[in-house]
Amino acid sequence: MNNLLDVKFVGQILRSRWSWRLLRLSLLLLLLLIAAAGWHHHTIPGLEVKDPLMYTNLATYGFWVVWMMGVVFIALFFGRAWCSVCPLGWLNGLVARSGFKLTLPRWINNYVSVTIVLVLLQLIVYLFAIHRYPDFTAWLIGLMLLLTVFSGAFFRGRAFCKLLCPAGAVFGLYARIAPFSLRVKDEPTCAGCDTRACVSGGRFWKKISLGRAVGYWHAERDACPVDLFPAELRDDSGCTLCLGCLQNCDRDNMRLGFRPWLAELGKDRLALTEGLFLLVLLGMLTANFSKVNVDLRELIFWLPEQVAQLLGWQAGGYNLLAVLWITLGLPLLLTVPGWLVMRLAETNFSPVPRPDPPTGQQLDVTAGWWQSFRRLALPYIPLLLAAHAILALVKLNAKGGYLPLVLGDPSGVKSYLAINIMTTVTPPGVVVSLDLLKWVVLLLLIAGYAVSLIAAQRVALDRTGAIRWGYFFGAATGVTLVAALYLATIIVWLFIR
Numbered sequence: 001m002n003n004l005l006d007v008k009f010v011g012q013i014l015r016s017r018w019s020w021r022l023l024r025l026s027l028l029l030l031l032l033l034i035a036a037a038g039w040h041h042h043t044i045p046g047l048e049v050k051d052p053l054m055y056t057n058l059a060t061y062g063f064w065v066v067w068m069m070g071v072v073f074i075a076l077f078f079g080r081a082w083c084s085v086c087p088l089g090w091l092n093g094l095v096a097r098s099g100f101k102l103t104l105p106r107w108i109n110n111y112v113s114v115t116i117v118l119v120l121l122q123l124i125v126y127l128f129a130i131h132r133y134p135d136f137t138a139w140l141i142g143l144m145l146l147l148t149v150f151s152g153a154f155f156r157g158r159a160f161c162k163l164l165c166p167a168g169a170v171f172g173l174y175a176r177i178a179p180f181s182l183r184v185k186d187e188p189t190c191a192g193c194d195t196r197a198c199v200s201g202g203r204f205w206k207k208i209s210l211g212r213a214v215g216y217w218h219a220e221r222d223a224c225p226v227d228l229f230p231a232e233l234r235d236d237s238g239c240t241l242c243l244g245c246l247q248n249c250d251r252d253n254m255r256l257g258f259r260p261w262l263a264e265l266g267k268d269r270l271a272l273t274e275g276l277f278l279l280v281l282l283g284m285l286t287a288n289f290s291k292v293n294v295d296l297r298e299l300i301f302w303l304p305e306q307v308a309q310l311l312g313w314q315a316g317g318y319n320l321l322a323v324l325w326i327t328l329g330l331p332l333l334l335t336v337p338g339w340l341v342m343r344l345a346e347t348n349f350s351p352v353p354r355p356d357p358p359t360g361q362q363l364d365v366t367a368g369w370w371q372s373f374r375r376l377a378l379p380y381i382p383l384l385l386a387a388h389a390i391l392a393l394v395k396l397n398a399k400g401g402y403l404p405l406v407l408g409d410p411s412g413v414k415s416y417l418a419i420n421i422m423t424t425v426t427p428p429g430v431v432v433s434l435d436l437l438k439w440v441v442l443l444l445l446i447a448g449y450a451v452s453l454i455a456a457q458r459v460a461l462d463r464t465g466a467i468r469w470g471y472f473f474g475a476a477t478g479v480t481l482v483a484a485l486y487l488a489t490i491i492v493w494l495f496i497r
């Protein structure tokens with residue numbers, strides 16, 4: 001891994017606390033501006049159209065199109081780097097400095113709450129289409145800011161990031177494979193360091209000199225907001241890249257830079273509840289990706305539709321069933337075949353029964369589905385990232401042309417009327433022609449699938465470095481099934497139009 005800190009100006013900026021504070025403050029102001037633009041706008045009075053402001057108002061456009069789609073590309077190359085500038089995480093940490101500083105109880109400090117938030121978000125999108133209405137979007141931003149402040153007031157560190165932010169958990173998964181990482185240069189140096197200034201926090205005297213005048217200032221150093229110790233980092237899912245440790249370390253022992261893709265994948269399996277989060281994400285992303293393929297969509301939503309009819313439930317009940325189905329039932333249906341293949345291949349066709357080495361990561365063929373899934377799930381990550389990037393790319397390409405209109409008229413009312421009623425403005429078209437974009441999309445999917453297969457091979461290695469073919473075929477079956485659904489969607493969506 002090279003070290004960006006060694007590059008002169010880049011290193012200076014990365015080490016400077018003030019440049020980061022300025023950037024985070026600017027993004028917080030931008031978020032407030034986005035919320036303000038949507039506050040009193042739901043529709044346009046007098047018009048029959050349901051959601052006229054979806055792409056012309058700054059709140060809906062700025063938050064759902066630019067913000068939520070743009071961060072996917074940051075995750076693609078830089079893992080959790082968005083978290084280093086995220087205004088919500090920053091605000092959470094700022095408030096926590098002067099709050100009650102309670103420690104999160106162990107039973108809550110996992111991915112369960114964030115998984116529930118993800119499911120609830122999907123439910124309110126289905127029920128209220130919040131992404132289509134500026135005022136609903138503004139309320140969502142307001143609620144997030146309130147929760148950020150509230151969790152900061154009670155708990156130390158970034159409790160909001162750990163407990164309530166699905167975006168951070170998604171970035172954490174993508175960071176496991178991203179070609180970017182923060183690590184220590186030399187582990188023995190950390191072992192011999194008794195201050196652990198990088199993550200210990202607390203107050204210290206800082207010397208300030210101005211000419212011959214020298215003064216001392218009782219400054220405060222932030223502890224690691226997620227209770228990590230850089231020398232013990234084994235994957236990148238938890239580190240929010242706040243760069244606090246890098247700025248605190250007085251032995252210049254940190255490095256931040258690029259490494260090969262998948263460099264550390266397969267060294268460990270997912271934590272129990274992170275596996276649950278990935279399962280829910282897999283179902284949601286697959287259902288949302290397949291929405292544009294009408295036949296596939298009908299197939300996916302057939303079961304909740306039938307159950308809702310049987311129970312006589314209306315739209316609200318159906319949406320609840322649909323969300324439960326895509327977050328729990330569908331992902332099970334997608335992942336169990338891979339596990340069955342693994343069990344069959346390992347128990348019946350493995351040529352030489354070979355015991356696992358006594359220590360370290362063991363591949364236990366007798367483990368149940370859930371235990372195996374925590375390892376077999378890792379190869380889904382590149383494919384999910386590819387699907388996420390495709391959705392973001394297509395959305396930004398389709399709606400990127402609205403940006404000048406949104407900046408010129410943040411409320412979106414005049415722009416909508418000019419485009420659709422007075423027809424004085426031509427509706428913005430796509431940025432890049434679909435004939436070109438469809439090949440880029442196809443390449444992205446193929447790349448994601450290929451990297452997933454490489455990841456399948458990584459997770460099938462045991463401690464001796466030998467490949468367990470049953471594991472490989474199980475993992476490969478899982479990702480192939482999902483990739484086939486994505487491919488069918490892309491062909492119907494972009495190639496047979």
Ligand code: SF4
Nearest residue numbers: 083086089161165168
């Ligand atoms: S976890 Fe969420 S709130 Fe926290 S810094 Fe990352 S994106 Fe922001």
Ligand code: SF4
Nearest residue numbers: 224239240242243245
């Ligand atoms: S390990 Fe360092 S960069 Fe990561 S969250 Fe902790 S202090 Fe921030």
